[in-house]
Amino acid sequence: MSDKHKANPELDGLAVLLLPGWLNSGPEHWQSRWEALHGHRRVEQADWEWPRRGDWMARLDDVLLQTPQRALLVAHSLGCQLVASWAAHSALHDRVAAALLVAPPDTERDDMPPNLFNWRPIVRRALPFPSLAVVSSDDPYCAPARAQRMAADWGSERVDIGARGHINGESGLGDWPEGLALLGRVAGRAG
Template sequence: MTAPKILLLPGWQNSDEAHWQSRWEALHGDHRVEQHDWMRPLRGDWSARLEEEVLAAPGPVVLVAHSLGCILVAAWAAHSGHTAKVRAALLVAPGDLERDDLRQMIPGWAPILRQPLPFPSLMIAGQDDPYCEAARSRQMARDWGARFVDAGARGHINGESGLGDWPEGRALLNELLKDK
């Protein structure tokens, strides 16, 4: 069986050097899906880039999304005919793009698509994320059919959270993939 290609899906403004996604890319050789415009993300453009990357992969893929990347996974999965290539998805700290302030900063992503994902998924979210209340993260996980892991007081689970290589996150990803 072909080892899955891990596709990193950063959120708005990309993931900086201190972000666990960037560290995983350097440490594990995961592949970042580069978007054409990190500052003004368009849902259709970002979905098209993800579709291209999924189709270009020689075998199965694993989606590892952060923030807006989680919302991208839901939007892409609702419209793609190639979701069978996805072995699993790790969804970390989704942004609540239905919140007024975020909807104005990042227009065109609301409403958040809430269909169950057609592949196994795990969401990790914090209790004190400034971009999504804990109850909203839990509701998105339920709507998407994702198992939920409470990360505690970790903020937005990004470079500012001081996670370093975030071995706990990698262990949860490996656990998710073990049975798939």
């Protein structure tokens, strides 16, 4: 077992790929902390401000092709929509062991900024790998009923962590050990 996965032996032999959402994840975001603490790899996108769905999907394909081992996808916000869109079109499903989908946004809401309009409609096809959707009861970007529907459509187990906002840097999660436990849980289901 590698040193970096002592707390989560289920991750051994898997590459953990961090998929940030719109505008990337700042230094106080749990994804940035996981990258620094655990060596997980952030998938960098060419344009964080005006994200184009096709470009982001192509970038994920490129990263997966360059990653020798199977991957665990750890998505936040728009990164969750990336996973759903990518899975519906890519032929590289076998390179993904499982996905942790945190705070999926409702990109079909009327108040979404124009930067995100090309992420409509939301892809609602069942994911071809195990997944767990982590949602908050007071996420400003997605009503609980919409989050529940997306998780069901994707075939994801849904975990509601209570009133934690958008489950980001402003949510006060720090290194978010509970999230790491959830990652281990979904990794344990990988075939």
